Amino acid sequence: MxxxxxxxxxxxxxxxxxxxxxxxxxxxxxxxxxxxxxxxxxxxxxxxxxxxxxxxxxxxxxxxxxxxxxxxxxxxxxxxxxxxxxxxxxxxxxxxxxxxxxxxxxxxxxxxxxxxxxxxxxxxxxxxxxxxxxSLDAAGFGTAGVTAVAAVLAIERHGARPSDGPVLVTGAGGGLGGIAVAALAARGWTVVASSGRAATDADYLLSLGAAEVVGREPLAEHGKPLQRERWAAVVDGVGGRTLVNAIAQTRAGGIVTSCGMAGSTELPGTVLPFILRGVHLAGIDSVSLALDVRRRVWDRLSRDVAxxxxxxxxxxxxxxxxxxxxxxxxxxxxxxxxxxxxxxxxx
Ligand SMILES: NC(=O)c1ccc[n+]([C@@H]2O[C@H](COP(=O)([O-])OP(=O)(O)OC[C@H]3O[C@@H](n4cnc5c(N)ncnc54)[C@H](OP(=O)(O)O)[C@@H]3O)[C@@H](O)[C@H]2O)c1
Missing domain, CATH: 3.90.180.10 (Medium-chain alcohol dehydrogenases, catalytic domain)
Incomplete structure (x- = not known):
């Protein structure tokens, strides 16, 4: 002893x-x-x-x-x-x-x-x-990967399905965005990736599974409170006007996951998409995830994301x-x- x-x-x-x-x-x-x-x-x-x-x-x-x-x-x-x-x-x-x-x-x-x-x-x-x-790949996923897949699980929990329409990923050129693109594409979603590097990095985003790559500028402009309904779901890493425009373009009953603030912490929008289209806004907090969610996230990362x-x-x-x-x-x-x-x- x-x-x-x-x-x-x-x-x-x-x-x-x-x-x-x-x-x-x-x-x-x-x-x-x-x-x-x-x-x-x-x-x-x-x-x-x-x-x-x-x-x-x-x-x-x-x-x-x-x-x-x-x-x-x-x-x-x-x-x-x-x-x-x-x-x-x-x-x-x-x-x-x-x-x-x-x-x-x-x-x-x-x-x-x-x-x-x-x-x-x-x-x-x-x-x-x-x-x-x-271990290096696990660290490469890290908090960004966990947050991205937690957003995918939130979209699924909401009941949204790939047959409902395309999913938008903003800030797609970043760590969280790229993993979200791959994780969604692996589950059959048609992924539209919005990136400031659309002109130079489209091949990278397409290789991850994006069906289409669009520039970030249109989403960053001031837009109408209700716009043409496009997205069944959104994974947003940018915040600000980008998030507000994404909400305004989300289909009735769809879900927007707010994951990040790479562009802004502001939410300069209206309640109209929520009260006239029943759009859901879900915050993703990777810090306090329950153990069963953490386990599912890492299982998904290993199965779905190269x-x-x-x-x-x-x-x-x-x-x-x-x-x-x-x-x-x-x-x-x-x-x-x-x-x-x-x-x-x-x-
Ligand atoms: N909720 C959570 O628990 C949690 C966990 C981890 C991270 N986050 C947050 O999620 C966000 C993304 O994280 P990350 O690790 O992916 O960061 P990252 O690798 O730095 O990527 C952020 C991406 O956002 C886009 N972006 C940057 N500045 C922008 C601007 N001014 N306007 C529009 N787009 C801009 C860029 O994508 P493009 O080049 O493609 O445009 C950039 O690659 C960060 O704000 C981070 O703090 C949250």
Whole structure:
């Protein structure tokens, strides 16, 4: 007993690398890469992980650069998603070495997240990386992939079917949009992809399964409150006028999923599509998804979406490059997913 306690204490003293965001007395934040992090500084949780990959999402970029409104706990390791291997677990459901993925669930917002070589996490939202899916590909899907497929499941829950009409995906050239295109096409939907890169990237979107690629400008213009009914369903990653026009073009009884705000957080529209056409607006919050939805999402990703849907818009950066990657993302210099290689090679 005494020996194992000593071993445990020694392990807990082992240091590892982690990004660390602190808040000073004056509420300014500092972000630094530490090489002296210890397990004792990780939050409570049933499962201790060796992190293989994390990602830089928009939220991570904001958190790492000191923008207000994301972090709810200091000091903290940022990183809202991770893929790793179980190092130890007090929950017998997880055995040492199991490959797992975790997105949202407060990671990198209210509890330390994925941008560290180790993470301690609750077991309840944890999902096994599907058999046959590489860890790098799982990280490539990450939060964007989970959100995209959660939107597809919401559309199905609403009862919309491919025979009802086409589905519109906005911001289709981004990480979330591309995965949504692939996931919808795999289920038989006729997908119209709206993208600012329609002129240059149409082949990519068609290869993912889009039936048609259209420019983003017409949807960004001021439009009438009720327009020609076109879409049985919408996956929107853009917000603002794009979302309002998409709602105004949705068929009676159709569903619009609001997933993102790449263009705007505003909703400058009218209630007319809701009260005259019974259009449904569904918000997609990937952070708080129930475990059964998380499991279905990862099952869908493994069955329906080729890793190329994410890897074509994926770049892999070492842990030391995470802060620069965050700034680049905020400057608009990144397309698609930035995966952070934390613990090394793909497996
Ligand atoms: N609800 C959730 O839980 C959740 C989870 C993850 C992400 N999100 C949000 O979902 C959105 C998309 O995420 P992502 O990972 O796919 O980001 P991303 O890879 O950066 O893609 C965003 C895409 O939106 C389009 N876009 C960017 N700026 C625009 C503008 N000013 N006007 C119109 N379109 C614009 C671009 O597509 P085109 O080049 O094709 O036009 C861009 O590729 C983000 O706002 C993100 O914060 C939400």
């Amino acid at each position: 005494a020996r194992s306690r000593t071993v445990r204490q020694a392990e807990a003293m082992t240091t590892f690398s982690a990004w660390w965001v602190e808040q000073g007395q004056d509420r300014t934040t500092t972000t630094r890469l530490r090489d002296d992090m210890t397990e004792a500084e990780l939050p409570e949780g049933e499962v201790l992980l060796d992190v293989d990959y994390s990602g830089i999402n928009y939220k991570d970029a904001l958190a790492m650069t000191g923008a207000p409104g994301i972090l709810r706990h200091w000091p903290i390791v940022p990183g809202i998603d991770l893929v790793g291997r179980v190092r130890s677990s007090t929950d017998p459901a997880w055995t040492v070495g199991s490959r797992v993925v975790l997105t949202g669930a407060g990671l990198g917002e209210s509890r330390s997240g994925g941008l560290a070589e180790r993470a301690r996490v609750p077991s309840s939202p944890l999902v096994a990386v599907p058999d046959g899916m590489g 890793p190329e849907a994410a890897s074509a818009v994926r770049r892999v950066v070492p842990l030391s490059g995470a802060e620069d990657a965050a700034r680049l993302l905020l400057d608009g210099g990144v397309r698609g997913r930035t995966v952070i290689a934390v613990g090394g090679a793909d497996r």
